[in-house]
Amino acid sequence: xxxxxxxxxxxxxxxxxxxxxxxxxxxxxxxxxxxxxxxxxxxxxxxxxxxxxxxxxxxxxxxxxxxxxxxxxxxxxxxxxxxxxxxxxxxxxxxxxxxxxxxxxxxxxxxxxxxxxxxxxxxxxxxxxxxxxxxxxxxxxxxxxxxxxxxxxxxxxxxxxxxxxxxxxxxxxxxxxxxxxxxxxxxxxxxxxxxxxxxxxxxxxxxxxxxxxxxxxxxxxxxxxxxxxxxxxxxxxxxxxxxxxxxxxxxxxxxxxxxxxxxxxxxxxxxxxxxxxxxxxxxxxxxxxxxxxxxxxxxxxxxxxxxxxxxxxxxxxxxxxxxxxxxxxxxxxxxxxxxxxxxxxxxxxxxxxxxxxxxxxxxxxxxxxxxxxxxxxxxxxxxxxxxxxxx
Ligand code: RM4
Ligand code: MN
Ligand code: MN
Numbered sequence: 001x002x003x004x005x006x007x008x009x010x011x012x013x014x015x016x017x018x019x020x021x022x023x024x025x026x027x028x029x030x031x032x033x034x035x036x037x038x039x040x041x042x043x044x045x046x047x048x049x050x051x052x053x054x055x056x057x058x059x060x061x062x063x064x065x066x067x068x069x070x071x072x073x074x075x076x077x078x079x080x081x082x083x084x085x086x087x088x089x090x091x092x093x094x095x096x097x098x099x100x101x102x103x104x105x106x107x108x109x110x111x112x113x114x115x116x117x118x119x120x121x122x123x124x125x126x127x128x129x130x131x132x133x134x135x136x137x138x139x140x141x142x143x144x145x146x147x148x149x150x151x152x153x154x155x156x157x158x159x160x161x162x163x164x165x166x167x168x169x170x171x172x173x174x175x176x177x178x179x180x181x182x183x184x185x186x187x188x189x190x191x192x193x194x195x196x197x198x199x200x201x202x203x204x205x206x207x208x209x210x211x212x213x214x215x216x217x218x219x220x221x222x223x224x225x226x227x228x229x230x231x232x233x234x235x236x237x238x239x240x241x242x243x244x245x246x247x248x249x250x251x252x253x254x255x256x257x258x259x260x261x262x263x264x265x266x267x268x269x270x271x272x273x274x275x276x277x278x279x280x281x282x283x284x285x286x287x288x289x290x291x292x293x294x295x296x297x298x299x300x301x302x303x304x305x306x307x308x309x310x311x312x313x314x315x316x317x318x319x320x321x322x323x324x325x326x327x328x329x330x331x332x333x334x335x336x337x338x339x340x341x342x343x344x345x346x347x348x349x350x351x352x353x354x355x356x357x358x359x360x361x362x363x364x365x366x367x368x369x370x371x372x373x374x375x376x377x378x379x380x381x382x383x384x385x386x387x388x389x390x391x
Pocket of ligand 1: 091138178180213240248287
């Protein structure tokens with residue numbers, strides 16, 4: 001690949017940042033206030049605009065309802081536009097309500113299920129109003145004890161609820177269904193893995209796809225393999241990128257296992273060069289929460305780490321890889337990947353930024369802008385303003 005083509009690919013590859021990554025968040029034990037952390041959607045969008053300014057590849061922001069709920073979505077849409085942003089995925093919240101103690105879409109009580117369905121329908125309406133084409137769904141549903149509820153009946157309720165939601169999707173809007181193997185439920189989770197999500201989306205129809213959150217698997221799971229299978233089924237809707245060491249740690253993307261991220265992109269680019277149609281409509285989103293690190297810088301660092309993994313995967317010599325694979329040359333094939341992974345792509349990424357008139361180092365550019373100090377002075381902490389769990 002020549003440098004112009006490479007730079008163009010880097011510039012076209014976009015990543016969505018989450019509104020909730022800009023607000024205060026916490027652990028199970030405390031929510032730590034960060035000086036200047038955004039406390040409303042307007043401020044979150046302003047912060048996201050800084051990330052876009054220094055990276056040039058983050059033009060959209062995912063929102064979470066009701067954390068980001070506003071009365072006038074046209075004004076929100078216009079404000080995002082003024083900041084050179086648009087609203088991306090709309091995330092319903094089916095976990096922070098006392099009614100959902102025993103579940104939402106899978107609850108035994110049809111009134112609770114109906115309430116949850118209506119909330120998602122409201123999110124579909126919001127997505128229409130802000131011209132977003134993605135609604136992404138994560139459920140906290142599950143059980144804690146054997147026998148607590150009938151697992152097959154829960155599955156039937158889940159499918160019924162999802163069908164009611166799917167029926168309300170306008171043309172062109174996608175419903176992304178996220179899975180997570182445990183937490184908050186500890187005995188069974190209604191959408192625990194990619195297989196369950198895939199079965200649900202296949203039953204629903206072509207506008208439903210699977211969302212892979214990289215922090216939502218048992219330790220040791222090969223996520224790149226899951227990605228390959230979803231691509232092959234044409235059902236890989238998007239990602240929630242973050243990194244983890246133990247559970248759903250929501251750490252800076254690529255900070256713990258950058259090689260895993262590279263292997264994921266290797267599957268995607270491998271599919272893309274073979275003209276897999278799914279590979280070109282993946283929603284790349286970050287889902288991370290910062291407790292001890294500066295939020296905007298952490299978001300920029302994640303974007304840079306994603307770009308790095310993507311760039312390295314672009315450099316894989318596909319012909320050599322194919323040849324080695326077809327010859328059963330195990331070490332040769334591995335060395336093709338290793339050669340790409342060990343390439344220092346920082347000068348190439350810097351070149352892509354410079355060609356767009358940006359600072360080659362986005363973190364440095366953000367630091368030099370003085371924005372973090374400015375908002376730390378101007379913004380006052382609002383108690384309970386965070387939307388993040390535990391907050
Ligand atoms: C979940 C999941 C969802 C996110 C919530 C806050 O673990 O990752 O995507 O919206 O956390
Ligand atoms: Mn997620
Ligand atoms: Mn999560």
